[in-house]
Amino acid sequence: MKARKLSDSMKEMELLYLQLSNSSYKKIVKEFISEKEQDILYLYFNQKLTFSEIGEKYNISGQYTSHILQQVFTKLRKIDYKLKNPFSNNPLENLNRSIDDLFLSVRIKNVLNNVNIKTVGELVKLTETELLHKKERGFYPFDNSRYFSVGKKGLDEIKEELNKIGLNLGMNLEEKLN
Numbered sequence: 671m672k673a674r675k676l677s678d679s680m681k682e683m684e685l686l687y688l689q690l691s692n693s694s695y696k697k698i699v700k701e702f703i704s705e706k707e708q709d710i711l712y713l714y715f716n717q718k719l720t721f722s723e724i725g726e727k728y729n730i731s732g733q734y735t736s737h738i739l740q741q742v743f744t745k746l747r748k749i750d751y752k753l754k755n756p757f758s759n760n761p762l763e764n765l766n767r768s769i770d771d772l773f774l775s776v777r778i779k780n781v782l783n784n785v786n787i788k789t790v791g792e793l794v795k796l797t798e799t800e801l802l803h804k805k806e807r808g809f810y811p812f813d814n815s816r817y818f819s820v821g822k823k824g825l826d827e828i829k830e831e832l833n834k835i836g837l838n839l840g841m842n843l844e845e846k847l848n
Contacts, residue, residue, distance in 0.1 A: 679743070682743075683743040684715050686750055687711055688715070689750075690746060690749060690750065698753070698773070701773070702749060702773070703746075706728070706738075707738060707741075707742045707745075710724055710735065710738055711739070721739075722735075752771060755771070757771070757835040758835075761835060761836035761837045764835050764836075765837075767789065767790045768790075769782050769783075769787060769788060769790060769793055772832075772835075773831055774827060774828065774831055775824070777824065778820055778827055778828065781820050781824070791843065793828070793839075794832060794839060794840075794843070795840075795843060796839055797840040798825060798829075798839055798840065801825050801828065801839070802821070802822070803819070
């Protein structure tokens with residue numbers, strides 16, 4: 671095994687990894703980081719293997735191993751940010767938060783971004799039917815030339831996340847704000 675020197679960003683990643691993996695946030699980390707990525711993190715930080723040595727175990731290049739670790743680091747930073755910037759206990763204060771602040775899958779975030787849903791407030795105005803509606807010209811009520819649907823699992827994911835912050839779909843915000 672070769673001795674290795676960690677760059678500053680890798681030291682930062684190691685600290686973040688240790689902090690998140692040894693805490694009550696372990697479940698959240700496991701939800702967003704695949705088993706393979708977790709294994710690579712373990713081999714790199716706990717077993718102290720080099721990129722090449724890890725790559726040999728997974729039949730990938732050392733360079734690709736480094737790339738995977740950088741992607742995981744980005745995920746860990748996002749998880750850390752979300753945990754340090756929780757939603758307000760007052761649901762109405764959360765309406766201007768970005769949908770990126772919700773723990774939604776990449777696919778669901780992409781669908782919402784593609785139809786220009788950027789905030790929690792814009793999301794809660796939609797109904798379940800609107801989120802599930804498949805229309806040849808696009809996502810009802812929007813006039814897009816693409817085909818969109820979050821699907822049943824995606825709908826459940828959105829409802830669960832909104833429920834956690836005291837909101838739900840199909841809200842009439844004018845009533846709530848007055």
